[in-house]
Amino acid sequence: MYEIIAFYTFSALVIGLFGIVVLSKNALYSMTALAGGMVFISGFFFILDAEFLGVVQIVVYTGAIMALYAFGMMFFDTTRDVKEDIRCKKIFYTLSILSAVLVLIVLSAPIFSANIEAIYPTLEGVGNVQTIGLLLFTKYLVAFELAAIMLLVAMIAGIVLVGKKLDAQSDDLEVAKELK
């Protein structure tokens, strides 16, 4: 009973907040609503007995990624709004909403035709965190290590893309060597 109430409360909140993300004119409101929506999505994970993933969702998304966004907000001076210059507003919005609804119908059609019923057998014995640890470090060890390498590559790429001082410094070093 409580799960059902929680499911509907969370889904209403998440849909509302994500709607704000998409429709709000101000990018700052979008970011705040996205952070809120991600916290509430972790609520679903807790309902589904995936506690570890719920905690990871809160820590990684609302902790790390939202901090990156906040940095971006400060960096780009978003007080100057991007002018959403859309010609033929009515047609544009109608077409975009129609295509989104079409995607929803196309993707969710197989579920309704298959008549899947919910059977939720509980996982017995070990807890969620323990199971994830066992699986992650045995069966999915390669995926785990590849994820680590991918994060390293992403970090290096980010530093190389943004840090334009690196070239200047190496040039200075070469000039200094030539002077010697």
Added chain:
Amino acid sequence: MSNSITAYMFLAMLLLSIGFLGVISRKNIFVIYMSIELMLNAVNLMFVALSRYNDLMSGQIIAMCIIAVATAEAGIFLSLIVVLYRRKKSLDSDIFNTLSQKEAL
């Protein structure tokens, strides 16, 4: 249908559609990126619901991998936005049309 796999899948599809709507209808590349992140979240929710339904833990591991991919993507995308912003001094996605055919003609 409450609390069943159908409800979860329907919610995930709805969130994915909202994200899709954001990707195609907004002009601010920052908000477009947020919408992509939102779609990734919807897929995550679907994976966790299915892993619970099928009693398989693999779905949760894949969801964790998706979170890792999203994090790496956040870092790279933000640095790309910084580079683009330095070039054009704007976040409007209409400005970045260097590869467009119309400009060449």
